[in-house]
Amino acid sequence: MESVDVILGRGWRAAKVLSGVDLRIWPGEIVGLVGETGSGKTTLARTVVGLVPPARGRIVFDGTTISSLRPRARRAVRRRGHVQLVFQDPLRSLDPDLTVDEIVGEGLRIRGEADSAEIRRRVIAALEQVGLDATLLDRTPGQISGGQRQRVSIARALAADPRLLICDEPVSALDASSRNYILRLLQQLRDSLGLPIVVISHDLSSLAGIADRVVVLYRGRIVEDGPVEQVFAAPRHPYTALLMASAPSVRHDRPLSPRQLRRADADPAPPDSPDACVFAHRCPFAAAACAEQPALELVGDRWSVACHRREEWGALARNRAR
Amino acid sequence: MVINSRSPLPDTGVPGPGLALRTGTGPGTGLGTALRPGPAAADLDEVLRVDDLHVSVHHGAAMAVRGISLRVRAGEIVGLVGESGSGKTLTCRAALGVLPAGCAIEHGTVSFAGRDLTAAPRREWEHVHGSGMGAVFQEPASYLNPSITVGGQLTEVLRVKQALGRRAAHQRALELFAAVGLREPGRVFHQIPAELSGGMLQRVMIAIAISCGPRLLVADEATTALDVTIQAEVIELLLQLRDQTGLAVLFVSHDLAVVTELCDRVVVCYAGEVVESGPAQEIIERPRHPYTRGLLQVASVGDFRRRELLVIAGQPPRVGADITGCRFAARCPAAIAACGTGPVSFAAVGYHHQVRCVRARDAAITGELVPR
Numbered sequence: 001m002e003s004v005d006v007i008l009g010r011g012w013r014a015a016k017v018l019s020g021v022d023l024r025i026w027p028g029e030i031v032g033l034v035g036e037t038g039s040g041k042t043t044l045a046r047t048v049v050g051l052v053p054p055a056r057g058r059i060v061f062d063g064t065t066i067s068s069l070r071p072r073a074r075r076a077v078r079r080r081g082h083v084q085l086v087f088q089d090p091l092r093s094l095d096p097d098l099t100v101d102e103i104v105g106e107g108l109r110i111r112g113e114a115d116s117a118e119i120r121r122r123v124i125a126a127l128e129q130v131g132l133d134a135t136l137l138d139r140t141p142g143q144i145s146g147g148q149r150q151r152v153s154i155a156r157a158l159a160a161d162p163r164l165l166i167c168d169e170p171v172s173a174l175d176a177s178s179r180n181y182i183l184r185l186l187q188q189l190r191d192s193l194g195l196p197i198v199v200i201s202h203d204l205s206s207l208a209g210i211a212d213r214v215v216v217l218y219r220g221r222i223v224e225d226g227p228v229e230q231v232f233a234a235p236r237h238p239y240t241a242l243l244m245a246s247a248p249s250v251r252h253d254r255p256l257s258p259r260q261l262r263r264a265d266a267d268p269a270p271p272d273s274p275d276a277c278v279f280a281h282r283c284p285f286a287a288a289a290c291a292e293q294p295a296l297e298l299v300g301d302r303w304s305v306a307c308h309r310r311e312e313w314g315a316l317a318r319n320r321a322r
Numbered sequence: 323m324v325i326n327s328r329s330p331l332p333d334t335g336v337p338g339p340g341l342a343l344r345t346g347t348g349p350g351t352g353l354g355t356a357l358r359p360g361p362a363a364a365d366l367d368e369v370l371r372v373d374d375l376h377v378s379v380h381h382g383a384a385m386a387v388r389g390i391s392l393r394v395r396a397g398e399i400v401g402l403v404g405e406s407g408s409g410k411t412l413t414c415r416a417a418l419g420v421l422p423a424g425c426a427i428e429h430g431t432v433s434f435a436g437r438d439l440t441a442a443p444r445r446e447w448e449h450v451h452g453s454g455m456g457a458v459f460q461e462p463a464s465y466l467n468p469s470i471t472v473g474g475q476l477t478e479v480l481r482v483k484q485a486l487g488r489r490a491a492h493q494r495a496l497e498l499f500a501a502v503g504l505r506e507p508g509r510v511f512h513q514i515p516a517e518l519s520g521g522m523l524q525r526v527m528i529a530i531a532i533s534c535g536p537r538l539l540v541a542d543e544a545t546t547a548l549d550v551t552i553q554a555e556v557i558e559l560l561l562q563l564r565d566q567t568g569l570a571v572l573f574v575s576h577d578l579a580v581v582t583e584l585c586d587r588v589v590v591c592y593a594g595e596v597v598e599s600g601p602a603q604e605i606i607e608r609p610r611h612p613y614t615r616g617l618l619q620v621a622s623v624g625d626f627r628r629r630e631l632l633v634i635a636g637q638p639p640r641v642g643a644d645i646t647g648c649r650f651a652a653r654c655p656a657a658i659a660a661c662g663t664g665p666v667s668f669a670a671v672g673y674h675h676q677v678r679c680v681r682a683r684d685a686a687i688t689g690e691l692v693p694r
Contacts, residue, residue: 036549036550036551036552037519037520037549145637175405175406175576176576176577176578176617176620176621177405177616177617177620177633177634180620180631180632180633181633183631184633202549202550204550204626205625205626206631208625208626208627208629209628209629209630210631228628229627229628232626232627233626242551243550243551245554246550246553246554247550248550248553248554248557248577248579248580248582248583249579249583249625250578250579250582250606250618250621258551258554258555258558259558
């Protein structure tokens with residue numbers, strides 16, 4: 001994705017959901033996409049699949065600029081199924097009246113490239129890849145457990161032989177144990193198929209277990225993008241640090257507390273300008289420079305941050321009351 | 323009454339402002355310690371007591387809750403943890419007297435402030451609801467009327483339950499909104515639910531729940547659907563309310579990490595039974611039941627290093643399944659023949675720490691788990 005803007009709605013309702021998003025996904029990479037409700041994570045996923053046309057910028061997939069294709073050609077690209085989406089709540093995203101067999105094979109049947117024996121073979125192969133056996137084929141989503149349902153939605157995506165898998169909050173609706181099972185499964189798929197995977201999640205701690213790179217989105221802008229180990233060891237954007245400090249922990253040994261990273265009423269008012277940094281209104285470290293939106297700048301190998309005060313806020317935060 | 327055991331930020335070890343210590347609560351109370359069994363507290367302090375609760379579902383076809391007991395004292399936050407289907411939500415619904423249709427208390431008692439309410443008529447429950455107990459659930463938006471201002475919904479409660487006049491109710495509503503940390507109470511008062519964010523709505527729900535000064539707040543997955551930053555704020559708010567008003571909280575969640583952030587004591591449920599209960603710090607540092615140990619290993623423990631993600635093998639038993647012996651044995655890595663022979667007793671293994679496990683005292687399965 002190159003400097004992509006997405007505007008949803010028209011006229012006075014129009015809202016810029018993504019601004020200037022640059023994102024590259026390399027083969028065999030697991031990218032964790034993090035951000036709060038309304039930050040544009042889901043819109044980003046829908047834009048990559050081609051469900052939402054960008055207002056500006058380019059989306060290139062395997063050398064083809066899909067954002068400039070005409071609707072008919074774009075639909076043909078979508079039908080090929082090279083980019084697959086897995087949704088948050090499998091109970092709501094899977095048709096309750098279809099059997100597992102019908103759900104997993106539906107895309108193949110619509111494409112009409114294979115006969116029914118071949119489809120059957122590929123359905124069973126996809127189920128095997130997610131650790132389910134053929135005894136589930138005739139069940140409906142209501143008759144299997146939550147973890148199994150999410151595995152069925154991943155099998156449905158795999159049956160199309162994708163070259164990019166995007167999982168939108170794949171584990172938020174699951175218990176901790178099934179959550180880890182699904183994340184491990186994604187990691188195995190990447191290892192065995194070399195499949196690049198984008199995982200949208202708000203659980204940073206489990207992302208740390210599987211992702212290679214983490215991309216932090218705030219109000220439609222990427223504020224930090226870098227290798228997961230380095231970013232989580234020493235985040236360079238105050239919002240990434242706030243997300244980490246707020247994550248529940250049984251260890252109680254956070255380097256910074258959420259309060260040190262949250263605006264207090266006593267803090268000086270943030271710069272009030274239409275171009276101000278998207279995070280300035282919540283940032284206790286906002287200064288005059290923050291009246292202008294900072295660009296993403298490289299701070300290390302493949303690590304970039306959009307913050308004017310990236311060198312100063314760390315020391316300031318440590319001096320605030322916990 | 324102001325009671326303190328932990329500062330609002332549990333990881334600091336520094337007591338928060340407005341701290342006052344109560345004398346004579348036993349050895350657990352002390353500055354900066356998170357261990358507070360509160361044993362010497364008189365039964366007068368006991369706000370909620372659930373004894374040997376059995377709840378049947380599907381009109382008596384299956385027993386989903388099989389003998390859960392717990393108690394919550396004034397100023398105490400008790401966490402009820404377990405996977406989906408463990409009976410935690412049914413237990414808290416029974417405690418609130420709002421079991422869904424088809425579910426019934428088959429055995430055991432629910433008492434509130436020393437009064438047995440198990441078979442209480444609706445009128446008596448109505449008296450307790452709101453004034454004695456407040457409740458907050460997972461999706462605040464579905465418990466609020468979408469077309470009435472949130473201020474209107476709060477004043478309605480105040481006028482009905484406390485017979486306040488229009489002006490007094492308005493004044494009290496603004497105070498409550500400020501108390502739960504809503505920045506502009508006057509503005510929020512006139513907004514409808516759709517105009518507020520999820521975190522603000524959950525604060526409104528908490529304001530309504532505590533509006534009539536209840537002694538107990540039941541929070542069922544109250545922070546589960548919120549963003550992590552908002553979740554941290556709501557947890558701080560609950561700790562602050564407890565410290566300022568001595569509110570007792572029963573906090574139900576499937577996430578052990580969230581529970582240990584907030585709670586003084588933890589009750590772990592599995593397949594309708596309590597498998598372990600004890601002081602939160604004790605449970606984190608020395609979990610005795612293999613299921614609790616499993617939950618701790620799979621929880622988002624606040625570890626941001628690359629690591630292998632662990633799972634608890636297998637599935638929990640069907641709701642109401644008849645199992646001889648330990649209900650966790652089929653999934654337990656430490657199961658031995660003795661686990662399947664008969665009922666496992668819920669035995670004390672430490673100070674206010676009880677475990678339902680045949681091997682609870684076995685050195686092979688105990689020891690420190692969370693890496694330091």
